[in-house]
Amino acid sequence: GELDFHPYDSWTITSDKDWCTFDPQSGDKGDNTVAYSIADDFAAAESATVTLSIGSDNVSFRISRAEKARTFSITDAAGAAVSALVFGEDAKSHTVKVSGNFEWELPVDQFPGWLTAPAAAVSGVLNSESGLYEASLTLAVNESEISNYYESKTATMTFEALDDLNWSADLALSHTFEKPAAPTGVLSSTLGTTI
16 A cells, blocks of 8 residues: 655654565655555454654554465365365275465375375465465375275375465375285195195
């Protein structure tokens, strides 16, 4: 935004919060226009105290910003929220839509060995209509590897925010593939009978 004012002397303007900045921060008497900007950060609602000093006089006022919260969702084809996926003989793949109001990614190392991993991290792409970073993600059992993971039933994939190393979201994964049972019964041959 902009502030227009007509001071009687030279002036300076300051804020007690670094998310509220002014350009220019000082000037001479007469007609002045100062551009101000509010950082678009994910943060709680907060107010900044702004001080306009003209000559030896000070005028203070407050500028407030609303809370900006992160939104992140994983949904199925019907739009229902997904927090866990189960893979089995009848569900060897799942497709989900991942969406957030910030840049996010799912690193390759988050794919368990029993799922087919992409060549590079999966990242959200900005949808200019919604303003969200979105991606469709198909998770599929790695048919050549699943036999090595019959006992490893669970895994967790962690999505990361590119602008905040402290933020993450998890998606729980599990599989119901069972280890083939050893043959039982009586085997016979011309050489005799074995149990």
